[in-house]
Amino acid sequence: MPAPKRKIPEPDPLSPGPGHVVLLVGTVKGLFLLESSPARRRWKASGPYFRGSSVYAAAWDGRDGRRRIWAGPSSMHFGAELCWTDDFGAKWKRPATPLLRFPQPSGAALKHIWQISPGRDDRPESLYCGVEPSALFESRDAGKSWELNDGLWNHPHRAKWMPGGGGLCLHTVLVDPARAGRLTVASSTGGVYRTDDGGKSWRARNQGVRAEFLPDPFPEFGQCVHKIVQHGARPGRLYLQNHWGLYRSDDSGDSWQDMANGVPSDFGFCMGIHPRDPDRVFIVPLHSDGFRCVPEGKLRVYATRDGGESWSPLSRGLPQRDAFETIVRDAFAVDSLDPAGVYFGTRSGKLFGSRDEGSRWELLRDGLPAIVCVRAAVVGARPSVRKRAARKRQSRKAA
């Protein structure tokens, strides 16, 4: 007689108050949410949501008084979809017709959602999604409707982009807070592309970034960029973790300079940036592309305080023996509190956190499925209905 199939109870949703920190932890088997008071000493967890689906992308949208969590679960059977909750997981909205759909003439079908990025603060209705196959989708109505960005999709380079280990994915979307219409994206492979006209035209921005897997080590495009971060206070400064190579740009990606000064390896995936200091960046180096584990079995975050001139390990509280851990491109996050909280997840399902900017680490959760995405948010106070209506009017005018 077959054993009965057990029903998993629905998770209890979180109810964080203003100022609380919420972590969005995407894994290959669902999304977990964690919350803590600003002290970040004790964490309450909830999940998994979207059980059995991989969640490579999640995002917090606190603009315009929202408390919205976006997630992009991908079911092996039923495809990828974009979902959201406005009450920390009590109810997820899953539109019957998936929001992201390639138009018929494109001939493409959505495989995974790799990045969900809220747009500029002064455009609180704008959102972007980077997807696989490599493409950018944009919403101008807070996610109700989405359009494929034709400028990038029809770019003549696109036919020559090749899939990396994770597939041909557009995994990074950076919205320039200082210059309207400027957007930087990164695709593996393909490299860095930038638009200065709101997405109508795009130019490859890979000068100085190497591609060890191509005959020409410095091609115009085709690089396997793993992650780029940008600081709101100095948006022209970008940091890039490449498939071999650590780079900095001071001219919005027009040129890149090597900054792998004193790291055990310049191979890696993830990057984080300090919320108040544009010179301070976090990485987790991996041994090599052939052995994607931290070097020497020592789990170390490396940080620079001088824009990449020098790097130091941050390892207090992290395992320093037989730790064959892998941290993937989006499994790293920094919160906006002071001192900043820093978090990362491993392919072996461990979630680490530091409440003092990486000086000391703690294991926040163990035994999770492989972690592929970590995002940190600080919950804001809810503005009054009148204030929200006024903001909405203002943003409509700006649009």
Place this chain on the structure above:
Amino acid sequence: MPVMILIPGPLRPFSAGRDRLRLERSPGTVGEALAELAAVYPGVRDRVVTEQGEVRPHINVFVSGENIRDDSGLSTDVPEGSEIAILPAVSGG
């Protein structure tokens, strides 16, 4: 005899909890049957086929026990009284 489409458990949130749909008109092919399904439960159809109208790689559709991949795909004939079963493949999460 009406044609019946069987809806797998994970897709029932998109079919108001129902496990089957009885088609009043007899569809000629599986593609036509899925079009009728979409008219009633678009969320089910969109999770069975991609936006390009192709059956998703890890979904199998059977007409009276025969996998349509071994026949004519979405052009497979649907005889009157058939049962169309939508089943997730053995892969999974």
